[in-house]
Amino acid sequence: xxxxxxxxxxxxxxxxxxxxxxxxxxxxxxxxxxxxxxxxxxxxxxxxxxxxxxxxxxxxxxxxxxxxxxxxxxxxxxxxxxxxxxxxxxxxxxxxxxxxxxxxxxxxx
Amino acid sequence: xxxxxxxxxxxxxxxxxxxxxxxxxxxxxxxxxxxxxxxxxxxxxxxxxxxxxxxxxxxxxxxxxxxxxxxxxxxxxxxxxxxxxxxxxxxxxxxxxxxxxxxxxxxxxxxxx
Numbered sequence: 001x002x003x004x005x006x007x008x009x010x011x012x013x014x015x016x017x018x019x020x021x022x023x024x025x026x027x028x029x030x031x032x033x034x035x036x037x038x039x040x041x042x043x044x045x046x047x048x049x050x051x052x053x054x055x056x057x058x059x060x061x062x063x064x065x066x067x068x069x070x071x072x073x074x075x076x077x078x079x080x081x082x083x084x085x086x087x088x089x090x091x092x093x094x095x096x097x098x099x100x101x102x103x104x105x106x107x108x109x
Numbered sequence: 110x111x112x113x114x115x116x117x118x119x120x121x122x123x124x125x126x127x128x129x130x131x132x133x134x135x136x137x138x139x140x141x142x143x144x145x146x147x148x149x150x151x152x153x154x155x156x157x158x159x160x161x162x163x164x165x166x167x168x169x170x171x172x173x174x175x176x177x178x179x180x181x182x183x184x185x186x187x188x189x190x191x192x193x194x195x196x197x198x199x200x201x202x203x204x205x206x207x208x209x210x211x212x213x214x215x216x217x218x219x220x221x222x
Contacts, residue, residue, distance in 0.1 A: 036211075043113075043199050043213025044152070097211075099152040 004088045009104040012082075018075040020103050022088030025069040031092050033064060035073045036099070037084040044087065044099070047073065078107045111135055113214035115200050121220045122190065130185040130217045132200030140206040141183040143175060144199040146216070152199065158183060159206045190221045 005023040012018040024033065034049040048055055048062045050071075055062045061074040075082055087102040113134045122128050134141065143155040157165035158177040172194075174186040183200055200214040 041197075041216075043201070043216050044211075045213065046210045049209070097154055101151055 004090055004100055006086075006088050006100065006103045008101065009106065011106045011108060012075075012078045014080060014107055014109050015077055018078040018082065018105060018107070020073040020075075020086050020088075020105065021070065022073070023070045024088070024090045027068050027090050028092075031090045033062065033068075033071050034089040034091060035060070035062065036087045036089065037082075038087070038102070039081075039084040047086075078105075080107050080109060083107045113200060113202055113212050115198075115214035115217050117217060118215065119218045119220075121222060122187070123222055124190055124192070126190075127186070127188040129187065130198055130200075130219075132183040132185075132214055134181055134183075134200075134202035134212070134214075136202055136212060138202040138204050138212070139180055140203045141177060141180070142201040142203075142211065143183065143185055144201065144213075146197040146199060147193075148196070156185075157206060164206060187219075190219075192221050195219055195221045 003026060032049050032051050035047040036044040037047055038044040047059050048057055050062045050064055054064060062071060064071045083106055085102040085104050087099050089097060091097055116131045120128060139160050141158045145153045145155055154167050155169045156175045161177045161180055172189050176184040197216045197218055199216045201211040203209055203211045
């Protein structure tokens with residue numbers, strides 16, 4: 001599975017959009033991009049995933065570049081409860097999932 | 110109960126003890142997973158079960174012994190652990206094997222003394 005690169009931490013003001021980038025320049029054609037988050041001392045929570053097209057659900061939007069070498073997770077109106085570690089994972093759907101260090105997002109009042 | 114539950118939530122055990130962690134999923138899923146999360150380290154996949162059959166043992170020491178008696182229950186039997194085994198142990202389930210949409214339990218915080 002392809003490796004991902006994320007910034008170690010980011011800040012966001014409450015109520016503003018949080019844009020979390022992920023680089024996956026070695027992604028192959030059959031690999032999906034998944035996003036999870038982990039709030040302190042809890043289990044990870046699935047957010048969204050996509051292959052080529054942009055995706056949106058009730059939690060977030062996922063924007064994947066045309067060459068698929070990078071993506072951005074967008075939380076449209078961040079709240080204090082969105083403070084968490086966000087993981088970008090690239091996977092073909094097999095069970096060898098690799099969670100990296102992720103991005104620690106701090107939402108500030 | 111809904112989702113994925115884990116018991117106990119906290120466990121302190123000595124190196125000579127034998128204990129078990131329990132996970133139960135109420136989602137009708139066919140795949141279950143054990144992960145380990147040590148302090149300041151990424152999650153590590155330990156075991157994967159699909160339809161009660163183990164499909165992955167990610168080079169985990171034999172002092173960790175998983176058991177999946179049915180598709181709703183998963184156990185992790187612990188014996189002769191080391192202090193470095195202290196970590197958060199997370200259980201997850203999904204409709205099928207693969208990362209698709211994995212639902213995680215709250216974890217068991219294990220401390221080995």
